[in-house]
Amino acid sequence: MEHLKLKDYFSSFIKLNDLDIDAISQAYTVKHYKKKELLFERENVCSTESFVLQGSVRVFYNDLKGNEHILYFAFPEWWVSDMASFNDQIPASLSAETLEPCTVLQINPEKKEQLLKTVPSLERVFRLITQKHVSAMQKRFLMAISESAEERYKELIAQAPGIELLATQRQIASYLGIVPESLSRMKRQLIGK
Amino acid sequence: MEHLKLKDYFSSFIKLNDLDIDAISQAYTVKHYKKKELLFERENVCSTESFVLQGSVRVFYNDLKGNEHILYFAFPEWWVSDMASFNDQIPASLSAETLEPCTVLQINPEKKEQLLKTVPSLERVFRLITQKHVSAMQKRFLMAISESAEERYKELIAQAPGIELLATQRQIASYLGIVPESLSRMKRQLIGK
DNA sequence: CGTCTATTTGAATGTACTCAAAAGCGGTGG
DNA sequence: CCACCGCTTTTGAGTACATTCAAATAGACG
Numbered sequence: 294m295e296h297l298k299l300k301d302y303f304s305s306f307i308k309l310n311d312l313d314i315d316a317i318s319q320a321y322t323v324k325h326y327k328k329k330e331l332l333f334e335r336e337n338v339c340s341t342e343s344f345v346l347q348g349s350v351r352v353f354y355n356d357l358k359g360n361e362h363i364l365y366f367a368f369p370e371w372w373v374s375d376m377a378s379f380n381d382q383i384p385a386s387l388s389a390e391t392l393e394p395c396t397v398l399q400i401n402p403e404k405k406e407q408l409l410k411t412v413p414s415l416e417r418v419f420r421l422i423t424q425k426h427v428s429a430m431q432k433r434f435l436m437a438i439s440e441s442a443e444e445r446y447k448e449l450i451a452q453a454p455g456i457e458l459l460a461t462q463r464q465i466a467s468y469l470g471i472v473p474e475s476l477s478r479m480k481r482q483l484i485g486k
Numbered sequence: 487m488e489h490l491k492l493k494d495y496f497s498s499f500i501k502l503n504d505l506d507i508d509a510i511s512q513a514y515t516v517k518h519y520k521k522k523e524l525l526f527e528r529e530n531v532c533s534t535e536s537f538v539l540q541g542s543v544r545v546f547y548n549d550l551k552g553n554e555h556i557l558y559f560a561f562p563e564w565w566v567s568d569m570a571s572f573n574d575q576i577p578a579s580l581s582a583e584t585l586e587p588c589t590v591l592q593i594n595p596e597k598k599e600q601l602l603k604t605v606p607s608l609e610r611v612f613r614l615i616t617q618k619h620v621s622a623m624q625k626r627f628l629m630a631i632s633e634s635a636e637e638r639y640k641e642l643i644a645q646a647p648g649i650e651l652l653a654t655q656r657q658i659a660s661y662l663g664i665v666p667e668s669l670s671r672m673k674r675q676l677i678g679k
Numbered sequence: 680c681g682t683c684t685a686t687t688t689g690a691a692t693g694t695a696c697t698c699a700a701a702a703g704c705g706g707t708g709g
Numbered sequence: 710c711c712a713c714c715g716c717t718t719t720t721g722a723g724t725a726c727a728t729t730c731a732a733a734t735a736g737a738c739g
Binding site: 428 | 547549550551553555557569570573579602606609610612613614616617619620621623624626627628630631632633663
């Protein structure tokens with residue numbers, strides 16, 4: 294039942310037969326998280342790749358000065374992992390924490406390799422997914438360096454309506470790359486328009 | 487001959503037989519560029535994916551205010567394209583220009599699809615390559631938002647020694663996300679250390 | 680050799696930051 | 710259910726740092 298959404302998601306890329314779907318269902322485990330639970334944490338190896346079914350997650354980076362930077366918010370149908378850590382089994386530089394109770398489908402590197410052997414056509418699917426990630430990451434980067442904080446804020450609200458109810462102002466500011474005080478001032482300013 | 491490097495590159499991911507190698511050589515065309523030539527340009531569809539054999543390329547974005555932002559510099563064994571544009575045949579948001587005379591191996595979307603049909607194991611190769619792109623992009627983003635311009639400059643010099651001979655100060659500043667004047671002052675400052 | 684662009688330098692400006700304090704809000708335990 | 714505690718958000722004031730603008734110098738290219 295929970296695997297249905299993943300099946301549909303994969304099916305939007307390629308045609309799958311019943312055996313494929315079976316192998317996929319076998320490979321992915323349903324997992325429930327409470328609010329504020331960690332999916333993985335920096336310095337540890339990230340041994341999970343999660344497909345969000347319900348809820349939302351923030352993926353963030355702690356820099357050397359002790360500042361936290363939110364890389365992205367993940368919602369249903371998004372993937373959450375530290376790709377470099379998951380693939381090469383090296384310590385993660387990212388962490389991921391739920392913003393609310395979550396249900397995800399989860400896989401580990403061994404199972405994923407096994408699944409890809411069983412269903413080689415998923416190589417293509419993951420290639421396409423990963424390509425989309427590159428484009429998304431690139432857009433995020435270009436926005437960050439070329440748009441004003443106000444523009445970036447509007448974009449976030451547009452892309453993730455309701456994010457204000459899930460994330461604190463501090464977290465939204467972290468995503469935008471400004472301090473919470475600046476976001477507070479910006480919001481006041483926006484009201485007067 | 488020129489295709490050898492690409493063969494070796496692909497071979498570092500999976501084992502290829504002679505037929506595969508043949509198909510690859512067929513699919514990719516050798517192309518020479520002069521200095522300051524465009525590989526592709528914003529607003530046009532990017533119909534090429536290039537594997538750099540010799541030379542270097544800057545990949546950049548022109549924002550709405552007319553500012554140019556260098557996303558990355560590409561050197562031998564790097565790939566150059568606007569992924570979103572290449573994959574979905576939509577207008578590119580990026581442009582790419584050679585910093586010096588270049589030799590690349592180039593493919594278009596149709597040929598790539600055809601190649602992937604002929605050599606399905608390349609799906610895996612491109613998946614792995616694209617995953618590395620995500621990690622690289624992510625690192626670039628995190629550096630940009632969490633490190634000082636000075637740290638980012640040192641990192642660039644470390645990653646791309648000799649870049650100063652290929653790119654103008656203006657371009658390096660653009661990569662770093664500062665104005666050329668600031669880079670000039672920073673360099674003077676660094677000398678006194 | 681001359682022109683055009685890139686780089687350097689100076690001075691003034693502005694925008695987002697830090698620090699500090701008050702107000703608001705949510706969650707916990709009595 | 711209410712009171713308290715801690716954390717978040719707001720607001721103010723002062724500051725720092727990269728930017729803009731302007732002008733001089735240096736360097737590249739035809």
